[in-house]
Amino acid sequence: MRVDYGAIVENWAFFKKQAPTAAIAAVVKADAYGLGSIPASRALAQAGARVFFTATSAEAALVRKALGEGPQIFVLNGPSADDVALHGDAKLTPILNSLAQIKLWDARGPAGLHIDTGMNRLGIGPEELTQTMMALREVSPTLVMSHLACGSDLKHPMNALQLKRFTDAATLFPKAPRSLAATAGALIGPDYHFDLIRPGVGLYGSGGLDANNPALSTAVNIDAPILQVRDVNAGETFGYGATFTAPKKMRTATVALGYADGYLRSLSGRGYGVLGGAKRPILGRVSMDLVIIDVTDCAEAQAGTMVEFLGPNAPLDDVASLAGTASYEVLTTFAGTVRKMGVRG
DSSP: EEHHHHHHHHHHHHHHOOOOTSEEEEHHHHHTTTTTTHHHHHHHHHTTTOOOOOOOOHHHHHHHEEEEEESSSEHHHHTTTHHHHHHHHHHHHEEEOOOHHHHHHHOSSOEEEBBBOOOSSBBGGGGGGHHHHHHTOOOOEEEEOOOOOTTTTOOOHHHHHHHHHHHHHTTTOOOOOOOOHHHHHHHOOOTTTEEEEEEEEGGOOOOOOOOOOOOOOOOEEEEEEEEEEEOOOTEEEGGGGGOOOOOOOOEEEEEEOGGGOOGGGGGGGEEEEEEEEEEEESSSSSOOSSSEEOOOTTTTTTTEEEEEEEEETTHHHHHHHHHHHHHHHHHHHTTTTOOOEEOOO
């Protein structure tokens, strides 16, 4: 895995252009979607990012240690009895998602507020807003946020419904900056931008949309070496379950990549590697450590040659579509055993 931290910065700048009147945060949860939260955060901070989001306090504490005291770091999951002290020690800003968390936090310092507008996952429900205002009478939230359930579909009616619900609820906290859009939401339009945008997967190369994603910079490349090349006669089968039969004489390459490395098994018979300027289909099933690709008439196919499985010629959104999943899962799954090597900052 080669991570281009310069490309992550370029993608952050893309969202600045999309929403010139809003602040652009950086979501670096799940180890920056598997690409390394410490180097990613440092590169983004050097480029001017001043607000970061993580899921947990443990993640946030690592980012705080890497960045020092300047940037604001929000913790999306909010405080628990086990880590409430860590928030204070590391100067973290929790997002309060429930009346119980508001009570636990007890105005210990700055905090954001998550209002649920239709995701029904985390956040203060509409029926709790009056109680929330009373509970927060001693502190004004430093941020009021919500999260779109269907932002990946720009025309989904749920987006407009959540926009209205959020706008109405946020008026109860007139002094607090507002944030509704993450990666996909930022692409819907300026009505969704408010004061702060929270790009996550967009920083790492995917627009987060179901279709017609913008051309973002490639932040991660996955390459793996050929272990063996062989000639196979027509009628021979490949891999576990013998799920592919050679229709003619073929040359194949066995490559050192599998689902233990994060290459999804659902790419069996669907994914591809890129070698010699062409897509080389995966033949049969993805194994734990190995895949077989068709390298018929490919002079470059030799033991030791590297094959691209994710990168500019095998785009993240394309690989995710072939796997029947989201780009988020492709990135975070690769965080398993592949070796990371950073480039460009």
